[in-house]
Amino acid sequence: MLIATQVAEQSLDVDLDVLVSDLAPIDRLIQRAGRLCRHVRNQAGERLPLGAVDGRGAPQLWVYGPAWAPQPGADWFRQTFKKAAYVYDDHAQLWLSAQQLQAGRFTMPEDARPMMEAVYGDVDIPPGLEKSHLKALGKGYGSRSNAQDNTIKLDEGYVRSGLEWLADTSAPSRLGEDTVDVVLGRWVNGQVQPWRADKAAHAWAYSTLRVPRRLIDQAVPPATPEQAHAVEAALASMPGGGRWVVLLVLAMVNGQWQGQALSQAKERRPAECRTWVYDGRRGLVTG
Structure with a gap:
């Protein structure tokens, strides 16, 4: 049994039989699902050659989250995940992700694009989650502006324009807490x-x-x-x-x-x- 944070969802070659995850944005869930049945094995867990039939059956991904609500209130996600509500601050994206899971199954890679577009595309946001969505959207625009200010404009050459790095300033390489x-x-x-x-x-x-x-x-x-x-x-x-x-x-x-x-x-x-x-x-x- 492996208990891990979201650090295990990327660039890690683990082969899981069953995966239980808290509700997260759909792209994160797809990444986590990629840890399931990565290698062909028999029922005892022994590796089989490529082309063999996996003895574990279809991969199983269980997602724990708030009870599904077609018209969620502002506290729909926070009631279940008080701390995670600060990690994933756009609760509308989480609701849209949960909406995509209501079918009970998905297939990769065929369903990847439709699912991503249904969450991150031009979609309708439930009124109860509009405030959360707009706040996260504004934060994203601010982060994008901050990244632009700290980017070297190679095509402009050595010119003095816009905001500049000070001699004693260390430019951040990623977003997050200072x-x-x-x-x-x-x-x-x-x-x-x-x-x-x-x-x-x-x-x-x-x-x-x-x-x-x-x-x-x-x-x-x-x-x-x-x-x-x-x-x-x-x-x-x-x-x-x-x-x-x-x-x-x-x-x-x-x-x-x-x-x-x-x-x-x-x-x-x-x-x-x-x-x-x-x-x-x-x-x-x-x-």
Whole structure:
């Protein structure tokens, strides 16, 4: 039995007998269905040569979701999936996907295009889900604009036009929550060493993890000039001089490796100094 998140739906050669999935957009469900009966096997699960008849019968995909409603209300999806409602924010697409499943079966690849067009094409949206759909649509337009602003216009050559990257700006490579690379170091005899100093030339890379910027935005300034000099030396030894990372230097306190960093300041919430603890079992957690 395999229990997985949506990471298992793509680029993974697993061969499943039966698949149970939460309701998701139709393209995701088609991807997940592609993990079913990928290889020909007999009833005992043993591989058979190509051309043989699969002994497991037709692939079975079970989809768990809200009860079908021809005229859904605004909370149709949220009542069943309170947390997933934030992951898949266009609940109209989910309803349209569920509509395509009402036939009880589909065949690939013949049904792929009609099913996709029935969800992502020019279709009627139930009135109860229009607000969710329009909000997700606006978010998509904003994301597209943000991607366009961060795209190099190769055909324009070296010209100054439109919005430009600043010298200290790292352009995002994907959409999602703003994150930052946090590099872990530790105090050893007044110097800052990489957490994975045993990795030689790649020690800083092996000491790096990614954290939401709302949790860690910048390091707490060193307490003494000597510590400040040691931190500057450590940053200078990193690729890019440590310009786009947060160096979190840990010290042994009461049997734990601890360090402090500032969270991201918001409009109505100032930055907060938090203590972070790292160990090999739990990872990086707030103290």
